[in-house]
Amino acid sequence: MLKSSALLTALTLAGLLTSAHAADTELNLYTARHYQTDEALYENFTKTTGIRINRIEGKEDELLERISNEAANSPADVFITVDAARLAKADELGIFAPLDSKLIEERIAPNLRTDTWAAFSVRARVIVYNKLDVKPDQVRNYEDLAKPALKGLVCTRSGSHPYNLSLGAAMIQHNGTENTEKWARGIVANFARQPKGGDTDQIRAVGAGECGVAIANSYYVARLINSSKPDDRKTMEAVGVIWPNQQSWGTHINVSGGGMLKHAPHKEAARKFLEYLASDQAQAYFANGNNEWPVVNSVKVNNPALESLGSFKMDSLPVGELAKTTAEAQKIYDRAGYR
Numbered sequence: 001m002l003k004s005s006a007l008l009t010a011l012t013l014a015g016l017l018t019s020a021h022a023a024d025t026e027l028n029l030y031t032a033r034h035y036q037t038d039e040a041l042y043e044n045f046t047k048t049t050g051i052r053i054n055r056i057e058g059k060e061d062e063l064l065e066r067i068s069n070e071a072a073n074s075p076a077d078v079f080i081t082v083d084a085a086r087l088a089k090a091d092e093l094g095i096f097a098p099l100d101s102k103l104i105e106e107r108i109a110p111n112l113r114t115d116t117w118a119a120f121s122v123r124a125r126v127i128v129y130n131k132l133d134v135k136p137d138q139v140r141n142y143e144d145l146a147k148p149a150l151k152g153l154v155c156t157r158s159g160s161h162p163y164n165l166s167l168g169a170a171m172i173q174h175n176g177t178e179n180t181e182k183w184a185r186g187i188v189a190n191f192a193r194q195p196k197g198g199d200t201d202q203i204r205a206v207g208a209g210e211c212g213v214a215i216a217n218s219y220y221v222a223r224l225i226n227s228s229k230p231d232d233r234k235t236m237e238a239v240g241v242i243w244p245n246q247q248s249w250g251t252h253i254n255v256s257g258g259g260m261l262k263h264a265p266h267k268e269a270a271r272k273f274l275e276y277l278a279s280d281q282a283q284a285y286f287a288n289g290n291n292e293w294p295v296v297n298s299v300k301v302n303n304p305a306l307e308s309l310g311s312f313k314m315d316s317l318p319v320g321e322l323a324k325t326t327a328e329a330q331k332i333y334d335r336a337g338y339r
């Protein structure tokens with residue numbers, strides 16, 4: 001009896017020691033972000049907290065499958081990715097823990113977070129046009145891209161890409177299903193060529209005059225503005241940039257973001273990391289390293305390209321709502337032949 005109660009005491013003590021164990025010294029980060037400049041962002045976290053980051057990089061779907069398969073045994077602490085619809089998809093799998101951070105609630109606007117994940121940077125989907133072939137007044141709005149006047153001039157990457165699906169999802173919520181389908185058909189009718197390549201390829205094709213107008217994420221535009229390569233300089237001299245829909249619902253934005261996982265073995269480190277991503281320092285990395293906008297308004301941007309693009313009215317649709325109409329957007333694009 002004595003022996004077993006001593007054992008119990010020892011076990012309780014051990015238990016207490018584990019639950020109050022010295023702060024986490026490592027963090028397992030599953031990330032589908034694909035930007036080289038994130039390196040410094042992570043190094044700075046380790047430098048300030050002493051917490052080492054084990055980074056597992058992969059394609060979104062592979063990482064999600066892995067987290068689902070690992071279930072309760074998953075070593076993943078934090079999952080981050082780009083695109084609101086993908087974040088929502090991850091959330092639907094039930095992999096996230098509640099965010100539960102006063103600091104994040106204080107620093108990040110409600111339309112840029114949900115109960116389980118938060119956006120840490122914002123990118124805008126802008127219109128780029130060839131200054132010789134297209135007048136800016138022809139392309140003030142996403143809706144303009146479907147107008148007959150732009151026949152043979154429009155280029156985009158694949159309609160199935162999450163960036164375009166999220167745009168379609170926002171269009172559905174603002175303009176309705178029927179109008180969005182008409183719009184998609186109009187875009188297809190205006191194609192200068194079948195969708196191919198990424199956003200940067202569209203900007204280059206516009207610069208070269210192969211396309212008159214295209215849509216692209218703002219950080220790809222900013223990257224070319226910041227580039228000192230002669231080809232990029234030439235491209236950007238030929239290209240104008242428009243903040244779409246300034247007179248209506250605002251420019252469509254998307255985000256990169258993440259959350260803590262339900263089975264995170266290092267919950268304390270995970271919380272610290274997510275709060276770090278909302279810190280002034282980390283926010284500056286997003287803006288100055290990858291040409292994205294901070295989600296924290298007070299953070300000072302020191303990026304000539306972003307500053308040269310100026311300020312704009314963002315779509316205020318909560319990014320957590322975009323996923324509600326992404327599947328519908330895909331169906332519309334399929335019917336319209338926007339592949």
Ligand code: FE
Nearest residue numbers: 034082199217
């Ligand atoms: Fe991208």
